[in-house]
Amino acid sequence: MGILLDCHSHSSYSFDAHDSLEAMCEQAIKLGLQAYAVTDHCECNGYYDAQHYGKQPNEFEVFGCAKTTQMSIEHTTRLKEKLDGKLNLICGVELGQATFDLEAAENVVCDKRLDYVIASMHQLPNTLDFYFLKYEDPSKVPAMMYAYYEEILKLCQWGKFDTLAHLTYPLRYIEGEHAIKADLRNCRELTTEILRTLAQKGKSLEINTSGYRQKYGKAFPEAEHLKMFREFGGEFISLGADSHRTSDIAAGILDGIEFAKNAGFKYAVYYREHEPKAIKL
Ligand SMILES: [Zn+2]
């Protein structure tokens, strides 16, 4: 068994993914994964439908995540039973921007069918996803990153999740796509506080391996973040390829495992009813 686990993936219940849940699970079985989590998007700032927000979504917005999340959880729960013995399937969700609508977020996380909640931040309040921004004025990047980490710290203080996903997400676009070197010196205190909070609360830190197959060329987060998390007593590492199609399932996980081992981690975890289960690396 080469590749061990993949705990971050999207089926076609996610607005930006391509393949059906069945096809994703079939591929996970083919790869012989010891654990595989489906974590479709639930963007909390787009939880309700257009009527709730009193406007139609523009091209950058996603509304109606309550509905698609329910569909993903319901279908994954059925498949868990159907594939029992064939696939260690974990029913998860990627909870985006929880701090923008904590009521919506709490509606999601209390669902008893969920094994696993990963929390992430794809945008700042009143702006677009980092994916859509143009970064025309690179001098604004440090302040943007500072605001991003402030929001992540708020998210960690709220803490109703299992894993913090792709801590350095904006760098996928800033450094990867736009080749702007981000000066993060002013963010150091905040990232330290984020990692301390995660460790103290017994949360896991995700190594997201999608960066290996993108222009960014590295995992999210940085090696120094893993080391700091460990120094604060953080025990749990999660590994996810963040695939949005079958062909990316478990992509880069072997590199992610090496990355984790180099930072001193001996096992990764997956979750069952929000309880961490260790797999030796
Ligand atoms: Zn994400």
Ligand SMILES: [Zn+2]
């Ligand atoms: Zn994702």
